[in-house]
Amino acid sequence: MENIPQKVIVQDWSDSIGVALVPIWAGEVLNIKIGTETRTVRIQNDIPRYHKFAVIDLPGGAEVLKNGEVIGRLLRETKIGEHVHTHNLTGLTMK
Amino acid sequence: MIQEFLGFRRPDGSVGVRNDLLILSTTGLTGPVARRIGKALPEAKVITTPYGSGVVGDDGALRDRMLLGFACHPNVGAVLLLSGKQPEAEEYRDQIAATGRPVELLLLDLNNQDSLRLTDTGIRAGARLLRQLSRESRSPAPISELFLAAECGRSDPSSGLAANPLVGHVADRVVALGGRFVAGETMEWFGAEHFLNRRAASPEIAEAIRNALARRMDHAKSAGIDLIGNNPGPTNIAGGLTTLEEKSLGAIHKSGSSPIVGVLAHGQRPSGPGCWLMDQPFYAPESLSGLSAAGAQIVLFTTGPGNSYCSLLAPTIKISANVETCANLPEQIDFDASGILLGMVSKEEATDRLITHILETASGASTFGEILLEGEEVVTRIGASL
Numbered sequence: 001m002e003n004i005p006q007k008v009i010v011q012d013w014s015d016s017i018g019v020a021l022v023p024i025w026a027g028e029v030l031n032i033k034i035g036t037e038t039r040t041v042r043i044q045n046d047i048p049r050y051h052k053f054a055v056i057d058l059p060g061g062a063e064v065l066k067n068g069e070v071i072g073r074l075l076r077e078t079k080i081g082e083h084v085h086t087h088n089l090t091g092l093t094m095k
Numbered sequence: 096m097i098q099e100f101l102g103f104r105r106p107d108g109s110v111g112v113r114n115d116l117l118i119l120s121t122t123g124l125t126g127p128v129a130r131r132i133g134k135a136l137p138e139a140k141v142i143t144t145p146y147g148s149g150v151v152g153d154d155g156a157l158r159d160r161m162l163l164g165f166a167c168h169p170n171v172g173a174v175l176l177l178s179g180k181q182p183e184a185e186e187y188r189d190q191i192a193a194t195g196r197p198v199e200l201l202l203l204d205l206n207n208q209d210s211l212r213l214t215d216t217g218i219r220a221g222a223r224l225l226r227q228l229s230r231e232s233r234s235p236a237p238i239s240e241l242f243l244a245a246e247c248g249r250s251d252p253s254s255g256l257a258a259n260p261l262v263g264h265v266a267d268r269v270v271a272l273g274g275r276f277v278a279g280e281t282m283e284w285f286g287a288e289h290f291l292n293r294r295a296a297s298p299e300i301a302e303a304i305r306n307a308l309a310r311r312m313d314h315a316k317s318a319g320i321d322l323i324g325n326n327p328g329p330t331n332i333a334g335g336l337t338t339l340e341e342k343s344l345g346a347i348h349k350s351g352s353s354p355i356v357g358v359l360a361h362g363q364r365p366s367g368p369g370c371w372l373m374d375q376p377f378y379a380p381e382s383l384s385g386l387s388a389a390g391a392q393i394v395l396f397t398t399g400p401g402n403s404y405c406s407l408l409a410p411t412i413k414i415s416a417n418v419e420t421c422a423n424l425p426e427q428i429d430f431d432a433s434g435i436l437l438g439m440v441s442k443e444e445a446t447d448r449l450i451t452h453i454l455e456t457a458s459g460a461s462t463f464g465e466i467l468l469e470g471e472e473v474v475t476r477i478g479a480s481l
Contacts, residue, residue: 006438009256019256021436050252050335067260069290071341091338
């Protein structure tokens with residue numbers, strides 16, 4: 001496990017999303033390092049390289065954190081393992 | 096872990112990480128002579144500008160600030176000044192001499208307008224200055240004497256995910272130890288205003304950040320460029336970026352998270368330690384020269400697919416977290432940060448390694464850009480000449 005390049009990165013322990021470093025397929029189950037803990041996430045959709053997915057269940061309207069900072073607000077409820085992109089995430093300052 | 100470097104202590108209190116002879120031509124007339132002298136003295140660094148006369152108002156003030164900023168850069172040990180404009184050049188010479196640096200002024204007017212005679216005089220004067228510099232030696236200096244700058248050129252997802260945050264961790268470490276750090280590229284602040292606003296050390300600084308960005312946005316708008324409607328663009332979105340905040344934060348994270356203690360004009364020297372922002376052009380040649388004119392001793396330059404351009408005076412450490420780039424450009428990328436994305440090194444380990452690399456570079460280890468002579472400096476123009 002230690003020598004296998006990681007498939008995803010969660011930049012900060014407070015983050016609500018992870019980023020795929022390789023394409024990940026729906027149904028894959030990943031053990032993801034988040035800060036000091038390891039969380040098990042079942043991926044719900046195909047995630048292209050460098051795209052985001054939720055690492056916790058998030059209600060609609062929730063602020064999404066990446067690298068410890070707010071990058072936008074969810075347009076609808078998003079479950080752990082779901083793709084997070086333009087269909088369910090919007091910016092705060094500009095429309 | 097080592098916490099100091101070996102640098103050249105200057106009479107003005109700054110510490111150089113190089114001990115360069117700068118051949119500086121401040122007028123278009125003397126540029127070819129400066130380059131000819133530079134060919135005869137390959138150890139020296141040459142900066143020329145074609146804009147000598149007729150640069151007025153704010154544009155003139157910017158030119159003075161940048162040329163004197165280069166001449167009095169901590170890494171410059173001595174200056175050979177060439178000019179076709181006597182009174183201005185004498186004023187420059189006096190200001191450079193006031194920092195304690197040896198400076199020799201060569202004027203076309205005092206050499207019978209003879210560029211060949213000026214070349215001969217210049218090579219001889221430069222040789223004497225180089226000999227003098229070669230007798231000086233390095234002495235230990237703490238991290239608090241470091242002034243680092245951040246720059247990025249050609250980004251990809253690895254930049255925002257790893258390389259820029261890594262540089263930000265270094266920024267925080269250096270600032271915590273009493274050093275200076277500066278990040279520029281004003282247009283990158285767009286979308287990260289909330290983040291920068293929170294970090295501003297005072298309401299006045301927060302306002303200065305907002306105003307600097309608003310001026311650039313107005314400038315873009317008056318040129319017919321719409322930065323709001325289509326940002327992030329289709330390529331960004333296909334690459335996984337969803338919001339403007341996400342894109343901007345990925346870039347601005349290279350300034351770390353310390354309080355922002357002020358907003359500098361392009362090429363302006365910071366008045367004290369801490370993390371500074373510089374209001375300046377976005378693209379690398381101009382932006383690097385602003386950071387260098389401000390006196391940054393070393394630039395930390397992040398790139399995704401690669402970028403060979405460097406500052407001439409400030410050794411420019413190229414950092415990439417893209418594993419393919421690090422493999423494909425082994426004579427360009429000085430610091431391989433791809434281990435962060437591969438899960439091979441922690442943020443803390445990577446930060447320690449980059450600081451060690453910076454201290455080694457500060458103590459004399461060459462960057463690829465220095466070895467391959469990739470560096471230049473340019474003086475930005477903001478107005479029309481007379």
